[in-house]
Amino acid sequence: MFLSKLDSLQNALKLISDNQKFTDAEEISIHDAHKRVLAEDIMAYHDSPPFDKSAMDGFAVIAENTFGASQSAPKQLKIIDAIGAGDFTEKTVGDGEAITIATGAPIPDGANAVLMKEYTTNDGDDLTIYSQVTPGENVSPKAEDIKKGEKILDKNTFIRYQELGLIASAGYDKVKVFKKPRVKVIITGNELVEPTKDEIDKAKIINSNQFTIKAMIEDSGAIADICHAGDTFEEVKEAILEASKTHDVIMTTGGTAISKGDVVLDVVDDIGEILFHGVAIRPGKPAGAGIANGKMIFTFSGQPVAAMSQFDMFARKYLFEMQGRFFDFKIVQRVSQLKIPSQLGRTDFIRAVSDEEYAKHVLNRGSGIIRSMVEANSYIIIDENDEGYQKDDIVNVVFFDSLLW
Amino acid sequence: MFLSKLDSLQNALKLISDNQKFTDAEEISIHDAHKRVLAEDIMAYHDSPPFDKSAMDGFAVIAENTFGASQSAPKQLKIIDAIGAGDFTEKTVGDGEAITIATGAPIPDGANAVLMKEYTTNDGDDLTIYSQVTPGENVSPKAEDIKKGEKILDKNTFIRYQELGLIASAGYDKVKVFKKPRVKVIITGNELVEPTKDEIDKAKIINSNQFTIKAMIEDSGAIADICHAGDTFEEVKEAILEASKTHDVIMTTGGTAISKGDVVLDVVDDIGEILFHGVAIRPGKPAGAGIANGKMIFTFSGQPVAAMSQFDMFARKYLFEMQGRFFDFKIVQRVSQLKIPSQLGRTDFIRAVSDEEYAKHVLNRGSGIIRSMVEANSYIIIDENDEGYQKDDIVNVVFFDSLLW
Numbered sequence: 129m130f131l132s133k134l135d136s137l138q139n140a141l142k143l144i145s146d147n148q149k150f151t152d153a154e155e156i157s158i159h160d161a162h163k164r165v166l167a168e169d170i171m172a173y174h175d176s177p178p179f180d181k182s183a184m185d186g187f188a189v190i191a192e193n194t195f196g197a198s199q200s201a202p203k204q205l206k207i208i209d210a211i212g213a214g215d216f217t218e219k220t221v222g223d224g225e226a227i228t229i230a231t232g233a234p235i236p237d238g239a240n241a242v243l244m245k246e247y248t249t250n251d252g253d254d255l256t257i258y259s260q261v262t263p264g265e266n267v268s269p270k271a272e273d274i275k276k277g278e279k280i281l282d283k284n285t286f287i288r289y290q291e292l293g294l295i296a297s298a299g300y301d302k303v304k305v306f307k308k309p310r311v312k313v314i315i316t317g318n319e320l321v322e323p324t325k326d327e328i329d330k331a332k333i334i335n336s337n338q339f340t341i342k343a344m345i346e347d348s349g350a351i352a353d354i355c356h357a358g359d360t361f362e363e364v365k366e367a368i369l370e371a372s373k374t375h376d377v378i379m380t381t382g383g384t385a386i387s388k389g390d391v392v393l394d395v396v397d398d399i400g401e402i403l404f405h406g407v408a409i410r411p412g413k414p415a416g417a418g419i420a421n422g423k424m425i426f427t428f429s430g431q432p433v434a435a436m437s438q439f440d441m442f443a444r445k446y447l448f449e450m451q452g453r454f455f456d457f458k459i460v461q462r463v464s465q466l467k468i469p470s471q472l473g474r475t476d477f478i479r480a481v482s483d484e485e486y487a488k489h490v491l492n493r494g495s496g497i498i499r500s501m502v503e504a505n506s507y508i509i510i511d512e513n514d515e516g517y518q519k520d521d522i523v524n525v526v527f528f529d530s531l532l533w
Numbered sequence: 534m535f536l537s538k539l540d541s542l543q544n545a546l547k548l549i550s551d552n553q554k555f556t557d558a559e560e561i562s563i564h565d566a567h568k569r570v571l572a573e574d575i576m577a578y579h580d581s582p583p584f585d586k587s588a589m590d591g592f593a594v595i596a597e598n599t600f601g602a603s604q605s606a607p608k609q610l611k612i613i614d615a616i617g618a619g620d621f622t623e624k625t626v627g628d629g630e631a632i633t634i635a636t637g638a639p640i641p642d643g644a645n646a647v648l649m650k651e652y653t654t655n656d657g658d659d660l661t662i663y664s665q666v667t668p669g670e671n672v673s674p675k676a677e678d679i680k681k682g683e684k685i686l687d688k689n690t691f692i693r694y695q696e697l698g699l700i701a702s703a704g705y706d707k708v709k710v711f712k713k714p715r716v717k718v719i720i721t722g723n724e725l726v727e728p729t730k731d732e733i734d735k736a737k738i739i740n741s742n743q744f745t746i747k748a749m750i751e752d753s754g755a756i757a758d759i760c761h762a763g764d765t766f767e768e769v770k771e772a773i774l775e776a777s778k779t780h781d782v783i784m785t786t787g788g789t790a791i792s793k794g795d796v797v798l799d800v801v802d803d804i805g806e807i808l809f810h811g812v813a814i815r816p817g818k819p820a821g822a823g824i825a826n827g828k829m830i831f832t833f834s835g836q837p838v839a840a841m842s843q844f845d846m847f848a849r850k851y852l853f854e855m856q857g858r859f860f861d862f863k864i865v866q867r868v869s870q871l872k873i874p875s876q877l878g879r880t881d882f883i884r885a886v887s888d889e890e891y892a893k894h895v896l897n898r899g900s901g902i903i904r905s906m907v908e909a910n911s912y913i914i915i916d917e918n919d920e921g922y923q924k925d926d927i928v929n930v931v932f933f934d935s936l937l938w
Binding site: 173176178181183212213215216230232234268272274280288289294295296298300301319320322332335336339340344346432436460461484495496 | 563564567581582584586616617618619620621635637638639678693694695696701702703704705722723724725727728729730733735736737738739740743744749751764787835836837841865866899901904935
């Protein structure tokens with residue numbers, strides 16, 4: 129593999145975007161819908177609240193009857209009934225009358241306000257009030273939150289806890305959402321072994337990418353299955369072919385083997401189509417993508433930091449948008465605390481520690497240094513048309529937190 | 534209940550903090566450790582990489598042997614062996630010699646650099662090189678990421694995907710983390726029914742808090758079990774007593790009943806201790822907290838928005854810190870696009886739509902209006918010592934995203 133003709137990041141992203149696939153919708157219980165993406169508009173089946181509702185424990189009254197009441201000039205009303213939450217009355221509040229009412233109960237006919245219990249005393253049915261209320265006071269009007277028949281949420285909305293509450297209030301016990309993409313991660317590399325405290329065989333290395341990439345996939349709303357394949361063409365081919373039948377997306381890490389170039393890309397070329405291979409980025413230049421059996425394949429580096437950055441650059445947006453959720457880097461501006469060299473014609477994603485004002489890049493940029501990602505909370509992104517920045521220059525920053533599902 | 538003596542928010546938070554409990558540690562598989570919190574320091578069992586490692590496919594060489602080589606002045610070396618990933622050689626690279634090497638393989642004795650395959654041609658064992666390399670080039674030195682025996686992560690670290698990779702690289706197949714708190718949510722209210730598209734009985738209201746509060750608990754790293762209790766003292770007492778034996782934290786919503794004051798607080802007072810009841814905040818004034826059977830009980834409003842805000846003010850920090858993760862509001866400054874009235878002596882959490890520069894509060898502040906939380910992405914927090922702000926004043930903002938686990 130000779131990366132002489134590197135694609136620009138922009139071009140690579142366009143090739144991915146042109147091949148964006150979407151998952152089907154599925155109907156699930158509202159109990160499981162947190163952090164899913166709506167595959168239907170939400171139309172309200174009910175008004176919410178469904179009636180003029182008391183917002184306080186107290187007395188449903190005619191506001192005008194209370195005017196002028198105060199601690200020094202109390203007024204008298206007659207209690208004619210009581211309504212608990214979940215209950216209602218057929219009675220009507222008339223002049224000089226009141227009905228005891230609980231928070232959440234429907235305002236009875238005739239009444240137009242609720243006087244809080246705290247501002248009253250009573251002796252049997254004789255109520256003394258020490259405060260006045262205005263019409264509508266302590267009443268949550270019918271349909272103030274949701275009007276029956278109205279569209280309250282659009283398809284493609286991400287369901288946070290507040291949307292979840294709204295959907296329930298609208299009467300949905302089930303909801304249509306986009307299925308979570310199933311991603312097969314094929315880790316290649318004969319040198320890789322599982323984590324162990326025991327001494328590791330000579331020339332072997334612990335396979336950490338399986339953990340980071342799986343976690344990143346989960347942080348993109350998707351489901352990851354991991355497998356390990358050796359470095360041979362046949363092993364990789366078999367794994368990719370199988371995954372292309374069972375999964376929505378395939379990702380590989382590593383895959384280089386002596387004198388064979390990049391075995392993973394050779395396989396993609398053999399069974400499908402390479403979209404690009406080699407991108408003018410740092411870290412992660414050998415990133416590639418392709419299509420096999422209609423499924424997107426991302427081929428990432430075996431170097432841990434390169435693989436993480438490649439995931440952020442290429443795979444996150446694909447996984448988000450596959451399930452109907454818009455994704456773009458939330459770029460913010462910060463003051464660079466250090467000079468940052470870069471190279472024209474290459475886009476750099478530089479690990480950095482940033483706050484509300486400043487960005488300071490992590491100096492050790494080696495693409496195998498996981499600790500540089502651990503130290504960092506953000507990328508400084510340097511465009512291919514920039515040659516780098518001086519100390520105190522304004523730079524573009526993306527926080528890792530803003531990338532998460 | 535007469536909320537005449539409202540606690541300040543600060544005082545209420547101190548009472549909670551004084552009663553902070555912590556979950557025990559548990560040892561889990563590294564496969565399950567994403568988004569958990571370390572309950573132990575991580576000490577490296579291995580160097581990473583465990584040897585000087587080739588970062589490229591190419592030839593392990595003595596860098597000095599390549600000096601001067603170029604496209605127009607190629608040099609000749611002799612290939613004496615080949616090392617695949619996961620493999621190693623006993624041979625030593627001598628003057629004029631090279632060993633074919635794969636990415637990830639250990640650099641053989643004698644060699645100090647790797648020349649990329651792309652800059653070579655070969656005819657059997659005769660290697661022609663068209664470029665030079667410096668000592669150390671394309672070599673990831675032993676232990677550049679992790680040194681054996683070194684502490685690489687502290688107890689109480691939150692495990693993002695990058696920490697997960699680092700822990701695996703350090704040799705951990707299991708890791709000690711804090712247990713997730715188990716939270717029992719007791720939804721009170723005789724008026725509440727499950728979501729349904731069918732017509733709802735008169736005086737009944739859909740129970741949406743069960744969904745929002747459960748999702749907020751999950752967004753705080755904890756596990757939620759929901760139950761529903763009627764409004765009577767006995768029902769609520771039984772539910773709280775039972776939960777205090779089976780769960781780490783209890784939360785209630787609603788709980789008002791005619792002429793009985795706040796039945797939930799009456800129960801807490803009966804079986805345990807009330808820490809506070811009534812806080813000078815908006816929304817959510819009737820918020821309370823207490824202790825029963827050694828377990829923290831948060832008593833939230835039945836009004837959806839009030840309940841969400843109370844959760845953010847009181848419960849999030851408690852749940853985060855219970856499992857060893859530090860929490861504080863990440864307050865940022867923004868320019869208010871509207872005038873915001875407030876009241877001295879009360880802390881306001883005002884729903885707002887904010888961006889990198891501005892904050893604009895949602896005008897409908899009703900504590901039952903879930904849509905105001907759906908519209909919003911942040912709170913504007915107005916301190917009890919402030920009387921509000923004018924348009925273009927700088928205000929304190931907390932983004933909802935920054936509150937999540």
